[in-house]
Amino acid sequence: MIRFENVHKSYGKHEVLKGIDAEVDKGQVACLIGASGSGKSTLLRCVNGLEDYQSGRILIDNEKVDAHAPSIHKIRTRVAMVFQRFNLFPHMTALENVMEGPVQVLAEPKAEVRARAEDHLRRVGLADKMDFYPSALSGGQQQRVAIARALAMRPEAILLDEPTSALDPEMVGEVLSVLRDLAEDHMTMLIVTHEIQFAREVASNVFFLDKGQIEEHGTAEEVLARPQNARTQEFLRRVTHPF
Amino acid sequence: MSPLSERIQEYLPLLVTGLWQTVAVTLLSLVLASALGLVWSIMRSSGNRWLELPARYIVEFLRGIPILVVLFYIYFVMPEIGLDLTAFQAGVVGLALTYSCYIGETFRGGIEAVDRGQVEAAKSIGMKHGKMMRRIVLPQAFRIALPPYGNNMVMLLKDSSQVSVISVAELTMQGKMLASSTFDNMTVFTMVAALYLCLTIPLNILMRRVELKMGASK
Numbered sequence: 081m082i083r084f085e086n087v088h089k090s091y092g093k094h095e096v097l098k099g100i101d102a103e104v105d106k107g108q109v110a111c112l113i114g115a116s117g118s119g120k121s122t123l124l125r126c127v128n129g130l131e132d133y134q135s136g137r138i139l140i141d142n143e144k145v146d147a148h149a150p151s152i153h154k155i156r157t158r159v160a161m162v163f164q165r166f167n168l169f170p171h172m173t174a175l176e177n178v179m180e181g182p183v184q185v186l187a188e189p190k191a192e193v194r195a196r197a198e199d200h201l202r203r204v205g206l207a208d209k210m211d212f213y214p215s216a217l218s219g220g221q222q223q224r225v226a227i228a229r230a231l232a233m234r235p236e237a238i239l240l241d242e243p244t245s246a247l248d249p250e251m252v253g254e255v256l257s258v259l260r261d262l263a264e265d266h267m268t269m270l271i272v273t274h275e276i277q278f279a280r281e282v283a284s285n286v287f288f289l290d291k292g293q294i295e296e297h298g299t300a301e302e303v304l305a306r307p308q309n310a311r312t313q314e315f316l317r318r319v320t321h322p323f
Numbered sequence: 324m325s326p327l328s329e330r331i332q333e334y335l336p337l338l339v340t341g342l343w344q345t346v347a348v349t350l351l352s353l354v355l356a357s358a359l360g361l362v363w364s365i366m367r368s369s370g371n372r373w374l375e376l377p378a379r380y381i382v383e384f385l386r387g388i389p390i391l392v393v394l395f396y397i398y399f400v401m402p403e404i405g406l407d408l409t410a411f412q413a414g415v416v417g418l419a420l421t422y423s424c425y426i427g428e429t430f431r432g433g434i435e436a437v438d439r440g441q442v443e444a445a446k447s448i449g450m451k452h453g454k455m456m457r458r459i460v461l462p463q464a465f466r467i468a469l470p471p472y473g474n475n476m477v478m479l480l481k482d483s484s485q486v487s488v489i490s491v492a493e494l495t496m497q498g499k500m501l502a503s504s505t506f507d508n509m510t511v512f513t514m515v516a517a518l519y520l521c522l523t524i525p526l527n528i529l530m531r532r533v534e535l536k537m538g539a540s541k
């Protein structure tokens with residue numbers, strides 16, 4: 081479904097992605113882990129064209145992602161994105177945020193979208209917050225609205241960039257449980273996360289990114305419980321036992 | 324000389340007609356300047372250099388010319404190339420052109436102050452540039468730009484007195500004529516100042532209200 085073939089990306093002279101090869105199949109939940117600055121966000125952002133890349137290919141079901149081609153708009157409707165800092169539209173209510181894409185971009189009938197958007201908001205546990213503006217919602221609630229906004233596009237896959245790391249600890253659980261729920265429904269997801277425990281539970285694949293290269297990949301069990309690579313071992317030691 | 328109260332009553336009708344002219348000049352040029360300013364700001368943040376560069380040069384060019392010279396130019400030079408405007412029209416156009424730059428910069432500041440994450444969120448649901456500007460960026464940019472826009476409004480109102488140089492019969496012009504025929508400078512210009520304050524003070528209060536409300540809703 082999402083395929084990386086020898087993807088290289090630089091900012092000026094600074095090479096951030098150094099030949100990424102990876103694949104996420106339909107229905108899989110892939111977790112991307114790695115130290116700060118290793119290129120995780122960059123890799124994710126290349127998938128829906130928020131960044132361009134210099135060589136190699138990223139394919140969504142055999143369609144090449146090119147940030148500068150007109151086709152990028154269509155691709156973005158197929159691959160949704162959830163941001164670390166939620167990025168809800170502050171001048172719209174939760175419900176309007178969720179309806180915006182389907183109504184304005186996909187030009188779907190408003191009544192139908194509204195019903196579906198309400199379903200999505202109920203699903204993420206926000207039945208009673210639909211008419212609230214983002215500023216009146218907690219971080220965890222905002223992130224759940226953002227997930228509902230992604231779902232409303234009926235995407236083939238969702239990209240999530242550290243969806244819980246801007247949250248207060250007591251709100252992490254509510255967002256992870258929504259993601260668990262999606263994983264059980266076999267929503268294809270590529271998740272950048274530092275929540276190792278969560279990754280072990282839901283991930284079908286884990287990729288460990290280090291200095292712009294995938295150092296290790298495999299099942300969650302393989303990479304997280306029995307890592308072979310010394311760098312992976314070191315990284316996991318640091319995130320699970322920070323002191 | 325007759326008593327002060329009588330003189331005030333005598334001058335007031337004339338000055339009030341000037342006041343209305345001032346309001347008319349200000350409102351018309353405000354609408355035009357805002358529309359043009361919006362055009363400049365959208366061009367400058369379009370990401371397309373064939374739109375960006377012309378807008379930048381136009382703004383730079385207009386900002387480099389004193390407003391009086393712009394007014395003289397429109398009123399005295401344009402007729403020579405066949406564009407005959409009344410003093411009122413020339414005044415409105417001159418003010419609007421000059422202020423479109425300030426207002427355009429205000430709007431551009433608002434657009435640039437909108438969080439990058441908003442643009443990315445809009446893109447990530449597949450929005451194209453135009454729709455993103457209309458639905459996501461501009462509504463937020465306007466809220467950010469509102470306080471400085473209010474300042475532009477007050478400045479424009481005061482600068483509308485400049486059109487008296489091409490003899491538009493607005494408040495300052497009426498005052499000048501009245502003063503030179505009565506020699507009662509003190510009374511006339513005090514009244515003129517007071518009448519301007521009747522416009523600017525409520526406008527300032529309104530602005531502060533809006534600002535407070537905006538601050539509270541954030």
Ligand SMILES: Nc1ncnc2c1ncn2[C@@H]1O[C@H](COP(=O)(O)OP(=O)(O)OP(=O)(O)O)[C@@H](O)[C@H]1O
Pocket residue numbers: 091094096114115116117118119120121122123
């Ligand atoms: N717009 C940019 N311009 C220049 N360099 C950038 C830009 N964005 C990221 N980088 C650099 O690219 C590298 C990878 O950044 P990236 O944000 O992808 O890392 P990350 O793995 O997501 O880190 P974190 O865990 O802190 O989010 C970093 O060295 C960063 O400084």
Ligand SMILES: [Mg+2]
Pocket residue numbers: 120121122241242
């Ligand atoms: Mg990151």
